[in-house]
Amino acid sequence: MTHFTLSGLYIYPVKSLAGINAARWQVTKTGLQHDRKWMLIDNDGQFLSQRQHPRMALIKTALSDKHLTLSAPGMDNLMLPLMPVDGEIISSTIWRDRCDALRVSEQADRWLSRFLNADCQLVYQPDNAIRQVDPDYAHATDQVSFADGFPFLIISENSLASLNHEMQLDLPMARFRPNLVISGCPGYAEDSWREIRIGAIDFRLTKPCSRCAMPTIDPETAQTGKEPLTTLNRVRKWENQVYFGQNALHDQCGVLAVGDIVQIKLTGPNQPPI
Template identity: 80%
Template structure:
């Protein structure tokens, strides 16, 4: 029997800033603990991402027991509490969703605005704010933080190996900002997965992930290029979108650890069907 394992766990405390790799990590109602619990918004209360501001890729994140730490070139570290004092309620927009967020601090706003050369504010999602997942793909009880739409993005190692072979490049997995990386399965095996179990947690995979321009941004330099979108457009195009990875929802809380066994419980037609 094929032996698949969890080989990567990544969380992104602040939406569209650099992520953190973990050997094991708790899973809460909204996904990985602290994953995209914070985000940046502009003066119109619209979320900001690397799509508009590639320099966001240069801001590193770190977590301690009590703090979120942001660091960036030529900037002193910004240390913020994991449990912020209540700030101003700001109704913010993530794509088509409206959700309440709270401001963090003027210090954070100034630090980020200075580095990104644009006026912005840092907000966080209070624990009592529930953002539901699109009901077309989820149960009524499914929740998500400030991620684009789903608590998890799953990609297999060999999918990236195959894509890099097509490109003749060696792009790192960090370009694609997954939460969970799976080893031991064939390239794009995840396209057919509908239900899997990783360790003791069950996942549903209702929708493939269509990709935007963010994977074209080098996370170390914030420089943009044409790949991988050029190659994805050639080999993974369906209905005028390109796909890489699978969005996922979870049925239990618990802890995920590198090396956890991945069991495929239900398969279906490939998403995308190419």
């Protein structure tokens, strides 16, 4: 049995806003605690992301025991309750999923709309609003927050090193918005992993992550370039999609910490098969 190490742990409290680099974090039924429990929607209830609004990358997030704090250039910090309880329940849409969501506050809507120069609302996923994972890839009991489709995204350090070598660049891991980063394994080793254990938590890697234009957005400037999609189209393309990283589901709740041992329990053919 081969052992590697968890070297990075990232939480994104608000979908498509900047994330938090943590050393240790709780895992709940929907993934990392507070990960994508908040989301921005437009007036039709459709989720918003950096794909339409690159400036979302400039909004930083911070968590304390009682608050979520948002900060952005030229704006006063916005402090919000960590567990909103009051507010209107509205219907929101993430891709093909319809989800109940709790509207957070008019103050939050004004703050975000002003910075993005676009009408939007901030919503929260209540604990009783269950969003199931695509049954083609998951168990009936698997749940997810406002993430695109899966509770976790796993990328190895050497996969990024291999991609950077192909590009002759040094893009940071933040471009790819993983939850879990693994060190010590060869580049793209995660393509063949099917079941792994990190610390005391088991994971199923059921689907490779197809990539959109978001990694082309510099998280520090919100400027858009051509990489890494140009190179991914050359070296990681399969059936008209490009892939980088693996989506994952977890079998237990508990705690993850940087430095945890990663055990590879089951492997299979590379996904994607390239």
